[in-house]
Each structure stands twice: as structure tokens, then as C-alpha cells.
């Protein structure tokens with residue numbers, strides 16, 4: 001079988017743009033190996049665990065979503081209702097709707113293997129509602145969300161150096177130096 005594996009170094013300043021769909025990945029320290037073959041291997045090879053990592057389409061961007069929602073609200077004259085606090089409450093309400101889908105089901109495995117297509121679509125819709133309100137809330141608070149995410153991720157990397165926290169889920173305040 002042809003080996004389609006490519007090695008991509010995870011660097012803090014270079015976002016990885018895997019192809020849309022699923023990528024078979026292995027992760028070891030700061031390297032991720034992507035394969036686009038049909039292989040479903042999941043047993044550790046040389047101590048490296050392989051797993052399928054779900055990836056997104058590259059569009060729409062957050063700015064696309066902001067603009068589409070702005071058009072949606074303008075067309076309905078709904079801006080009068082979409083102040084920051086109302087958007088926050090609407091977003092939290094939608095988070096509650098996402099929670100309802102998981103309620104009483106116990107732990108759910110990645111990929112939601114026991115869910116029906118209709119349940120998956122319902123989840124996709126509720127997650128979209130959360131994102132739409134989040135993006136509009138950021139707009140109305142004048143937060144440039146994509147850039148804010150970059151800054152926050154840089155902070156997260158500083159707070160949680162991989163060499164220090166590898167394999168541990170402890171909060172940064174629990175590390176004594």
C-alpha cells in the first residue's frame with residue numbers, strides 16, 4: 001500500500017490546514033503525522049497512538065458568518081433586539097439546548113457512534129446556533145474574534161508548556177515551581 005503519510009511539525013505560529021473531512025493522525029510530543037489513506041489502524045505503533053481526527057471545511061470563515069448573520073438581522077429589523085446582553089442570554093439558551101441532547105446518556109464516545117443521523121443533525125443545528133450568537137456577540141462587543149483566538153491560544157501555550165504538562169489535565173495553578 002502506498003504510504004501517504006506526511007509529517008507536519010506543530011508550530012505555534014503556523015496553523016495546520018488539513019484537508020476537509022477526516023485525517024488519520026498520530027501524535028507524539030510536538031509532531032502530528034497525517035495520513036489520508038483508507039487505513040483505520042488504531043493500535044499503537046512504536047508507542048504512538050493513531051486516531052482519526054475530524055477536520056472542518058475552510059469556509060465559511062468567522063467573518064463570513066458575522067456578515068451572513070448581520071444580513072439576516074438587518075433584513076428582519078432585529079438589530080433593535082440584538083444588544084450584547086440579549087445575545088449572551090440567547091447563546092446560553094442554545095448551550096442549554098446542546099446540553100439537553102447529551103442529558104442522561106452517560107459518557108458519549110468521540111464521533112457519537114450510537115447516535116442516529118437525525119440526532120447528529122439536531123446537534124449540528126444547536127452547535128451552529130451557539131456559534132452564530134457567539135460571533136454576533138463578539139461583533140456587538142467589538143471583539144475581533146479570530147485575532148482574539150490567536151492571542152488567547154498563544155497565552156494558553158505559555159501557561160501550559162507542552163514539556164511541562166504533557167499527559168496531565170491539571171489546571172496551571174496546580175503546578176508548583
Ligand SMILES: Nc1ccn([C@H]2C[C@H](O)[C@@H](COP(=O)(O)OP(=O)(O)OP(=O)(O)O)O2)c(=O)n1
Pocket residue numbers: 073078081097126128129132133
Ligand atoms: N431573535 C432571533 C431569533 C433567531 N435567530 C436566529 C439565530 C439562531 O441561529 C436561531 C435561533 O432560532 P430559535 O430561537 O427559533 O431557536 P432554535 O432554532 O434552537 O429553535 P428551538 O428553540 O425550537 O429548538 O435563529 C436570531 O438571530 N435572532
